[in-house]
Amino acid sequence: MITVCFVELDGDEVVDASLRAVTFARRLGGGAPLGCLVLDRPGPGALAQLAAFGVADVRHLDAGDVHGYAPMAAAAALAEMVAPFDDGVDVVAVVAAATDHGNEVLAHLGATTGLELVANCVDAQVQAEVEPGGPGNGGGFAVVRQRWAGSLLEDAVLHARGGLFSVVAEAVTAEPSPVAAEVTVRPIAPALTPLDLAVQAVETRSEGGGVSLASARVVVSGGRGIGGAEGFGVVEELATLLGGAVGVSRAVTSAGWRPHREQVGQTGTRVAPHLYVACGISGAIQHLAGCQGATHMVAINTDPDAPIMARADYAIVGDVSVVLPALVDALRHRTAGS
Numbered sequence: 001m002i003t004v005c006f007v008e009l010d011g012d013e014v015v016d017a018s019l020r021a022v023t024f025a026r027r028l029g030g031g032a033p034l035g036c037l038v039l040d041r042p043g044p045g046a047l048a049q050l051a052a053f054g055v056a057d058v059r060h061l062d063a064g065d066v067h068g069y070a071p072m073a074a075a076a077a078l079a080e081m082v083a084p085f086d087d088g089v090d091v092v093a094v095v096a097a098a099t100d101h102g103n104e105v106l107a108h109l110g111a112t113t114g115l116e117l118v119a120n121c122v123d124a125q126v127q128a129e130v131e132p133g134g135p136g137n138g139g140g141f142a143v144v145r146q147r148w149a150g151s152l153l154e155d156a157v158l159h160a161r162g163g164l165f166s167v168v169a170e171a172v173t174a175e176p177s178p179v180a181a182e183v184t185v186r187p188i189a190p191a192l193t194p195l196d197l198a199v200q201a202v203e204t205r206s207e208g209g210g211v212s213l214a215s216a217r218v219v220v221s222g223g224r225g226i227g228g229a230e231g232f233g234v235v236e237e238l239a240t241l242l243g244g245a246v247g248v249s250r251a252v253t254s255a256g257w258r259p260h261r262e263q264v265g266q267t268g269t270r271v272a273p274h275l276y277v278a279c280g281i282s283g284a285i286q287h288l289a290g291c292q293g294a295t296h297m298v299a300i301n302t303d304p305d306a307p308i309m310a311r312a313d314y315a316i317v318g319d320v321s322v323v324l325p326a327l328v329d330a331l332r333h334r335t336a337g338s
């Protein structure tokens with residue numbers, strides 16, 4: 001079986017969602033050698049993580065002057081990595097985290113190779129023989145995946161010898177391999193047309209103290225209950241004191257109080273931090289779709305019956321304009337005293 005992962009990096013670290021996707025791929029591959037594609041040559045920290053998670057064959061995209069995100073070029077490289085599949089004798093699985101980048105790259109790969117994309121998987125198993133004599137003869141995949149923003153789990157069978165799987169971060173715990181891999185690192189330079197480079201990141205800027213929302217260990221999110229753009233000063237302060245990133249609900253981005261890149265949810269970023277603090281957020285299903293992977297959740301809301309309060313580990317019934325400054329004060333005192 002050929003098992004390949006699309007892995008996202010944040011500096012010299014593999015992002016947490018990709019480590020979870022690698023864990024998923026390793027289990028799906030059942031001991032098959034694991035390869036991965038990264039967009040830029042990984043540093044020693046990322047390589048050590050990949051080795052610990054059992055990735056032996058690391059390929060980094062060599063697309064001329066292009067550095068960073070170029071989804072169609074990445075898909076072309078992945079297509080080349082799984083090309084032995086074309087000889088019809090092997091089963092192939094390409095796995096990525098169900099992030100914006102992961103889903104987009106797999107969608108391009110599906111479009112160019114004809115391999116089916118199963119998005120938002122929580123589990124997948126290889127089935128030896130799905131349908132004797134049918135299209136799945138000799139291989140198939142039993143999958144469980146999220147539908148309807150995570151409110152429904154679907155059991156499905158992919159009748160094919162190859163598939164593309166994007167993995168919901170909270171469904172899998174990142175676990176190193178029992179046996180670390182000996183890593184080889186090689187560039188991969190797929191044949192590209194100008195169209196393959198039509199979409200590419202030309203600049204990456206880090207705002208808000210440099211902590212990326214997608215990989216932050218703490219996220220402090222504000223919703224409509226914050227009351228306006230000016231109310232986010234205290235949200236930012238709390239996020240900074242906790243070493244985290246600011247997130248928001250769609251009500252906030254729709255009102256133009258904060259930019260869309262900070263939106264958490266079904267149509268925003270999916271986060272899986274250790275701590276998620278939801279301030280003045282009701283907890284609509286589309287918002288929870290983006291933060292249900294949080295290990296711990298604190299909600300601050302004036303309405304004890306808001307849906308987020310039932311999901312939270314700690315529910316503080318109160319006004320954010322009172323609770324947030326009190327929290328910030330307490331944390332400042334603690335920091336000053338230590």
Ligand SMILES: Cc1cc2nc3c(=O)[nH]c(=O)nc-3n(C[C@H](O)[C@H](O)[C@H](O)COP(=O)(O)OP(=O)(O)OC[C@H]3O[C@@H](n4cnc5c(N)ncnc54)[C@H](O)[C@@H]3O)c2cc1C
Pocket residue numbers: 222223224225226248249250251252263264265266267268279280281282283284285286287290300301302303306318319320321
């Ligand atoms: C297709 C689709 C996709 C969507 N995608 C997303 C998405 O990605 N992310 C997302 O967030 N939403 C998304 N939504 C919108 C979602 O349905 C909700 O409308 C949105 O999440 C509500 O944002 P909110 O909780 O900030 O606002 P509200 O629902 O208005 O809730 C405000 C909360 O603040 C509380 N509150 C008010 N004043 C205070 C105060 N002073 N102190 C404390 N609490 C207070 C209220 O009790 C209330 O619970 C999507 C909707 C659709 C249809």
